[in-house]
Amino acid sequence: MSVCYSKEVPNTGSETETPTHRFHTTADRIIDRAAPDVTTIYQALLHGQKVRPEFNILGKRDVIGTVSEDKEVQHKVDGKMETVVKKWSYFKLSEYKWMNYDQAVDFTKMLGAGLVSLGMKKDSRVLIYAPTSREWQLCAMGAFSQSMQIVTAYDTLGESGLLHAMNQAKVETAFLKADQMPILARIMGDIETVKNVVYYRDVYGMPKGCEEAIEMVKTKFSSVHTMEEVVEMGRANPLELNIADPQEIAMVMYTSGSTGKPKGVLICHQGVMAVAGGIHEFIAPYIEYGKDVILSYLPLSHVLAFFVDMYCMYSGIGIGYGTPRTLTDESVRECKGDIKELRPMIMMGVPQVWNTIRAGMLKQVDKSGWLVRKLFYNAVELKNGLRHYNLPHNFLDGIVFKKTKEATGGRLKFVITGGAPVNKNVQRLMNAALCPMIHGYGLTEASGLVSVQLPDDPTFNNVGAPCPSIEMKLVDVPEAKYFARNGQGEVWVRGPSIFKGYLDNEELTKETITEDGWLKTGDIGEWTPQGQLSIIDRKKNLVKMVTGEYIALESLEATYKNSLFIQNICVFADSRMSQPCAIVNIDGAQIAHIADEAGVSYNNNHPQEIATNPDFVRAVLSDLQRVAKRNNLTKQETLTAIVVDAELWSPENDLLTPAMKLKRSDIRDHNKDALEAMYAHMGLE
Structure with a gap:
């Protein structure tokens, strides 16, 4: 194939480094903003409002009830198998309810003013400890409207990790879903700097024990309010917007931490907006702005979901929030699952999600007769072959893949996978039976995106070309026999999206970023002949x-x-x-x-x-x-x-x-x- 996805920068490279690569359409420059006047995160929301004020940008579903069902479960009691009847609960959900740009801007301005009423000021930190939801995003934008910083913590981080994030980042306000209140109550005696607690709850209510936990929290913190109460404070005491400068810190994003304590990554506003501008450089031809919607259910405290949400908010892609628990029809009752209810054009997932979908899909196929099985597997090979040569292939969708497409609402244009390498066979199946799967590679330390495939890229085993917001080179790892002369080495990236360092850890920051601005990722990469990056190893996981x-x-x-x-x-x-x-x-x-x-x-x-x-x-x-x-x-x-x-x-x-x-x-x-x-x-x- 003659397509070249990245280009070499002239007069770069050495015996120990490959030439520097940039995205093929921006080889002469690096994108550093989303638009000339959009260099901060809150400006992205204002830009969306200016372009299409009445477009529904943030959607959510309310929990309107639960449905209980009895299920028989086999248990071993005193050496004998016994059947035990257990009650299983399922959510019943409303249709999606939307907030347009005008409403989102109004709400976040009032929330930001309300946070100031609580004593917060520029650079004060708000910790968000909640599952992915519209409320999560509104809290973040409310903080940004007054130049405050957010601190992200996974809602599954655990008590020690949460306490570490709160105290290290000197958080002044903690924002959480009411479900997390019992955790806050258990650790509140060790919290050092938090003055305010703001929470929200589902329409349906709160699990048992949450009301008692809220009362306990009130004994430690004198300022405990619902999100709505803080908004009303802001409405009673409105303020002009106070938007941060591009290079100022937007967030302290704690990495998930596979070993040791989570690290606080300092990400500035322009870093996130550089990624948004980089995405816009190559994805615009595949999107219908002001019409397309994306299903967001991955943790917003993870950089993948966050930067995708930011791009959607800037460009005009409606964000419908869901949860892993309610994605499919099988996981809810008396309503549709999030996927079929929203019928998204774009979906994200990590490899484990796609592995599970693939396994379920193939198990259904393998239960069919030999003719159906043969037809399905041959159609997968045929469609991928036709895509490879850019030949018509969609005619197979109505013949062979109709049911698999209907399972996701029938409107998917492409799905995004990231977080870890996805297997080639998973990608081949998704490309054929569902829609194009684009494999991306990113790091919290790079504000999210480092490289990504294009939706019409028919190749496998790579993570695409460098994002237009960075440049990339591969550097020798001699102990593992990876050499630049062979187009292999540790992936180093540089650009405006690179983070500002680790919170309170200058030594690790210096180990990770070189004096001339290169981020050493720790991943081992290889250039393909078409200028794409393949991740082939990780330095930490190489074993002799x-x-x-x-x-x-x-x-x-x-x-x-x-x-x-x-x-x-x-x-x-x-x-x-x-x-x-x-x-x-x-x-x-x-x-x-x-x-x-x-x-x-x-x-x-x-x-x-x-x-x-x-x-x-x-x-x-x-x-x-x-x-x-x-x-x-x-x-x-x-x-x-x-x-x-x-x-x-x-x-x-x-x-x-x-x-x-x-x-x-x-x-x-x-x-x-x-x-x-x-x-x-x-x-x-």
Whole structure:
């Protein structure tokens, strides 16, 4: 193919560095703003209001009730299996209710003025500890309307992480959903600087214990108000906007922290708006502004969801908020799930979301007759082949892929995946059966986006060209045998979107950013012949085997996720081993079904007992080894032993980060005994 996605900057590069690359249409410049007069986040909202004041920009659904259903669950009691009836609750939701630009600007101006009434001022910090929602975004914009900074904390961060963020960032106001009040009540004795607490609640109400927690919080903080009360304070005491300068800090965004305490990343206003301008440079031809909508449900405290929301707010893409719990029709009652209700044109997801969708899709296909299966798989190959050569291919949608498209509302133009590498086979299936999947790569330290594919890019195994807001080069990593002369090396990026440093950690900041402004990402990349970036390793996850050769844990995990048996996998290796081993995660709710598919007999055992059944473990390992062979892995990359964990890994049980990345040390500790037994079986001390 003749398409070139990035260009080399003349007179750059050396023996240890590749030439610097920039996006192909902006090779002579780097985008540093969304528009000439849009260099701060609140200006993005004002820009949207100026262009289309009555466009519905922020949508939400109210919880109007719950529906309870009885379900029979098998439990082992005194050595015998018994059937227990449990009540399961499902939400009943309203249709989407929208706030247009005029209403959003009015609300956030009044909220900002209300925060000033509480004693906040320029550069005061507001911590947002809440799930993704319209209220989350309104709070952020309200703070920005008066040059305050926000501090982001995942709603699954946990008590110690939340306390660390509050105290390190010297937060003055904490904003949270009422559901989080019990957590605040438990740690309030150790909170050092918070003076005000602002909260919101669902229309339906609050879970048990929240009202009592609010009363407890009032004993510590004299200023405790609902969001609506603060807005009314602002309405009674209106103020002119006080918008920050472009280089001033907009937020302290805490990274999810797969090891150690979360780090506070300092991101300025212009950094976010440079990303927005960079996105606009290449995505505009694929969007109908003032009409298209996106479903936002990933954590807004993660940079991926945040910068996408900011771009949508600037450019005029309606944002409909949903939750992982209510996405599908199966997860709600007496209403449609968020996807079918909103019928979005754009959706985001992390690889685990797409892996789950792929597995569900293929399991349905495999239940069909041989003719349907053959038709489906051949159609996937045919459509991807036609896309590759830019030939007509949409005729297959109505013949083969009609049901899969209808499951997401039937209007998707493309989906975005980020947060970790997505497997090629997942992307191939999504491209064919759903819509184009564009793979992006970003970092909190780069205000979000570093590189991304275009929706009409038919290639795989890459994360596209450098975003127009940065420039990029690859630098030698000699200890792992990655050299610039081979088009490989550590990814370094530079531009106006690079962060201002880590809060209260100058030493780490200097280790991460060079004196001339290059951010050292820690990721290992490779240039494709067409100027795209492929992420092939991470420096921290390169492990030297007993042979002296390195293997890449994350890359292997992405490959092994091709197995339809597993939900997740954490590969382990060290210098004692000639081959790696792994802890495999299989949801306990599905483990008996998977055992049936593998032809393993069992006697209605508890999921954890099936997980330790030697026949079951061998069946899963054999399937993973078949995946290794199909994907041409070497012997030293092929798993030699596994442990099965039947407790689903999630942020809630602290085995995944809120961005759905593995917490290796916690997974290892959680499976310590089984892991040690596996090591002993492998002959390791």
